[in-house]
Amino acid sequence: MLKIRDLNVHYGGIHALRGISIDVPENKIVTLIGANGAGKSTTLRSIMGLVKSSSGEVVYNGENILNKRTRDIVSKGIVMVPEGRRVFPNLNVEENLILGAYIRKDKEAIKKDMNFVYELFPRLKERKWQKAGTMSGGEQQMLAVGRALMTKPKLLLMDEPSLGLAPLIVKDIFQIIKEIHKDGVTILLVEQNAKAALEIADYGYVLETGTIVLEGKGKDLLNNDDVQRAYLGEAK
Amino acid sequence: MSKKTKLTLISIIACIGILFILNSTLGSYQLRILNLCGIYVILALSLNLINGFVGLFSLGHAGFMAIGAYTSALLTMPPEAKEMNFFLKPIVPWLANVQLSFPIALFMAGVLAAGAGVLIGAPVLRLKDDYLAIATLGFSEIIRVIFTNTQSITNGALGIKGLPYIGIFNKASEAIWWTWGVAIITIIFMALLINGSYGRAFKAIREDEIAAEAMGINLFKHKLMAFVIGSFFAGIGGALLGHLMGTIDPLMFRFLLTFNIVLIVVLGGIGSITGSVISAVIVTIAMEALRVLDGDMQIGSYIIKGIPGTRMVVFSALLMIVIIFYQRGIMGTNEFTWDWILKRQKKISEPLNKEKVS
Ligand SMILES: Nc1ncnc2c1ncn2[C@@H]1O[C@H](COP(=O)(O)OP(=O)(O)OP(=O)(O)O)[C@@H](O)[C@H]1O
Ligand SMILES: [Mg+2]
Numbered sequence: 001m002l003k004i005r006d007l008n009v010h011y012g013g014i015h016a017l018r019g020i021s022i023d024v025p026e027n028k029i030v031t032l033i034g035a036n037g038a039g040k041s042t043t044l045r046s047i048m049g050l051v052k053s054s055s056g057e058v059v060y061n062g063e064n065i066l067n068k069r070t071r072d073i074v075s076k077g078i079v080m081v082p083e084g085r086r087v088f089p090n091l092n093v094e095e096n097l098i099l100g101a102y103i104r105k106d107k108e109a110i111k112k113d114m115n116f117v118y119e120l121f122p123r124l125k126e127r128k129w130q131k132a133g134t135m136s137g138g139e140q141q142m143l144a145v146g147r148a149l150m151t152k153p154k155l156l157l158m159d160e161p162s163l164g165l166a167p168l169i170v171k172d173i174f175q176i177i178k179e180i181h182k183d184g185v186t187i188l189l190v191e192q193n194a195k196a197a198l199e200i201a202d203y204g205y206v207l208e209t210g211t212i213v214l215e216g217k218g219k220d221l222l223n224n225d226d227v228q229r230a231y232l233g234e235a236k
Numbered sequence: 237m238s239k240k241t242k243l244t245l246i247s248i249i250a251c252i253g254i255l256f257i258l259n260s261t262l263g264s265y266q267l268r269i270l271n272l273c274g275i276y277v278i279l280a281l282s283l284n285l286i287n288g289f290v291g292l293f294s295l296g297h298a299g300f301m302a303i304g305a306y307t308s309a310l311l312t313m314p315p316e317a318k319e320m321n322f323f324l325k326p327i328v329p330w331l332a333n334v335q336l337s338f339p340i341a342l343f344m345a346g347v348l349a350a351g352a353g354v355l356i357g358a359p360v361l362r363l364k365d366d367y368l369a370i371a372t373l374g375f376s377e378i379i380r381v382i383f384t385n386t387q388s389i390t391n392g393a394l395g396i397k398g399l400p401y402i403g404i405f406n407k408a409s410e411a412i413w414w415t416w417g418v419a420i421i422t423i424i425f426m427a428l429l430i431n432g433s434y435g436r437a438f439k440a441i442r443e444d445e446i447a448a449e450a451m452g453i454n455l456f457k458h459k460l461m462a463f464v465i466g467s468f469f470a471g472i473g474g475a476l477l478g479h480l481m482g483t484i485d486p487l488m489f490r491f492l493l494t495f496n497i498v499l500i501v502v503l504g505g506i507g508s509i510t511g512s513v514i515s516a517v518i519v520t521i522a523m524e525a526l527r528v529l530d531g532d533m534q535i536g537s538y539i540i541k542g543i544p545g546t547r548m549v550v551f552s553a554l555l556m557i558v559i560i561f562y563q564r565g566i567m568g569t570n571e572f573t574w575d576w577i578l579k580r581q582k583k584i585s586e587p588l589n590k591e592k593v594s
């Protein structure tokens with residue numbers, strides 16, 4: 001579904017992505033793990049057209065979308081849940097969700113998806129009229145995910161959805177990711193929480209300072225010594 | 237018709253009634269202030285759209301107002317009046333003999349200001365906050381310099397005197413219907429705009445540009461749209477102000493004018509329509525009431541010589557106090573809405589009903 005080939009991104013003099021290649025097959029969960037500053041968010045931003053990439057290819061369903069306008073990419077069915085949630089703080093939950101459906105015109109279907117999101121996150125339904133900025137971190141993350149689902153994505157990019165959340169909530173979030181996946185959405189998941197991510201992922205990539213250093217099936221990476229040492233904190 | 241539409245209609249009719257009574261009872265000085273209130277409501281709302289709802293920090297309002305004021309003045313004045321004004325250097329022939337009716341001229345004032353909004357907005361709206369403020373401020377000063385130097389069109393520093401009264405019958409008593417009529421239309425227009433899908437996109441951009449962009453919102457289109465609509469209403473407000481004053485000159489459209497409007501918007505609550513309306517009325521009246529401070533004061537047999545500008549000092553001090561206690565203005569980003577009023581009313585009447593039952 002998505003093929004990234006030899007992607008390079010520079011921020012001024014910083015070479016943030018050094019020719020990475022990633023495959024996200026349809027109906028799979030693929031995860032991208034790595035330390036702080038490895039370039040995970042940059043990868044997602046580059047796919048979304050939010051940063052200018054210097055060279056390479058991002059092929060989505062056979063079409064190169066590299067450096068296309070974000071809104072065109074969104075309307076092709078790719079959407080990102082940004083790092084740090086970034087909900088619209090002074091707007092209420094409902095308005096946030098409606099904004100998720102901004103590029104869509106089909107009113108009936110939007111309503112249906114809104115109900116789907118409320119079913120997925122009953123908490124959001126209870127808090128429909130609450131300002132997003134006054135909600136807890138976990139609730140805001142649910143809202144950010146719900147908002148992204150409102151675009152009716154085929155490919156969902158998630159940037160550290162578990163960031164700063166209590167372990168119990170993290171479990172919920174990962175459960176939700178699985179449910180969304182079951183609903184037919186392909187997922188590219190960026191995580192620091194390598195264990196949880198690799199457990200639900202079909203395939204994983206390990207990114208270090210802008211280069212892919214390791215890749216493999218989720219379960220295989222989970223058992224890989226290097227990964228365990230570096231990301232799971234379990235020295236053998 | 238929904239309950240809210242009914243309530244809106246009823247309150248508009250009530251407003252018309254109140255204006256009618258005020259118009260026939262108030263003296264000419266008070267009426268002038270009332271007109272000024274209406275004009276500042278228009279100006280505050282137009283600035284609030286740009287600065288409050290989309291979160292752009294624009295300081296170019298006086299420039300758009302100047303364009304509106306001059307447009308409407310030159311389009312409504314009779315040829316003889318123009319000839320008398322332009323005694324140093326005659327007016328350009330293509331302007332000398334045009335005379336349009338007031339509503340058309342007023343609309344043209346908005347259109348030309350909006351046109352300027354497109355020209356300046358297209359390059360400038362790609363800039364970030366501080367730069368945008370400087371660029372728009374520069375624009376409004378440039379307009380002033382241009383108007384001072386294009387003598388055969390604007391009469392330069394001499395300004396234009398004897399603008400016709402607001403309205404089509406050339407009577408002072410008609411003004412109130414135009415100033416407040418346009419103000420009410422502006423309020424309704426802004427309320428519809430802000431509560432619609434464009435308004436939601438505006439607010440999303442204000443809250444978080446990157447998240448808004450990631451949702452597929454076209455940042456530039458929405459910013460430009462708000463900027464141009466704001467310029468349009470600023471042009472109309474400027475035109476009304478010119479006709480109300482009767483005299484315009486480039487000095488009138490200094491930065492201070494923009495500052496006053498920014499002040500009204502901040503005081504009312506950045507991003508609140510009702511806040512801007514309330515604040516525009518309060519500030520306009522307060523500015524006039526404080527005018528006594530500029531004049532001589534007599535305490536017993538003692539006469540204190542007035543210092544012009546005292547009222548601005550006092551006013552700024554008052555402003556600071558208000559901002560310290562109400563950091564987000566009178567209304568914050570909240571609104572008086574029918575929903576809100578109806579809910580309150582229910583809360584008040586519910587316990588009463590319960591008591592009756594028991
Ligand atoms: N806007 C920017 N300007 C300059 N450098 C940037 C910018 N954004 C990111 N970088 C740099 O690019 C590199 C990769 O950043 P990125 O945000 O992609 O890392 P990350 O893997 O998502 O890290 P984290 O896990 O902390 O979120 C870092 O060295 C960072 O400092
Ligand atoms: Mg990151």
